[in-house]
Amino acid sequence: MRIEFDEPRCVAAGQCVMVAPDVFDQRDEDGVAIVLEPHPGPEHHDEVREAAAICPAAAIRLVQE
Template identity: 80%
Template structure:
């Protein structure tokens, strides 16, 4: 699995960081998401899928 993140689409809602804190964080200055792990291990696959599903801007794409 690989995570693709379209930063210009990010609206800084923070949903990804809330549901998958091992995979995402937010920048201090503007709240835009930061991908911490673009190729998560199997134990984080469900979190990755949930983060993509809850992103209001559809800025996260999961490539299986």
């Protein structure tokens, strides 16, 4: 799995960080999300799928590899 993140779409809601804190974080200056693990391990796949599903801006896209 690979995460594609559309940073300009991010509204800094932080939902992804709450659901998958090992994979996502937020910048201190503006709260925009950052991807810590663009290729998360299988142990994180469920939470990353949930983060993508609940992102209010639909800024997270998952690509199966």
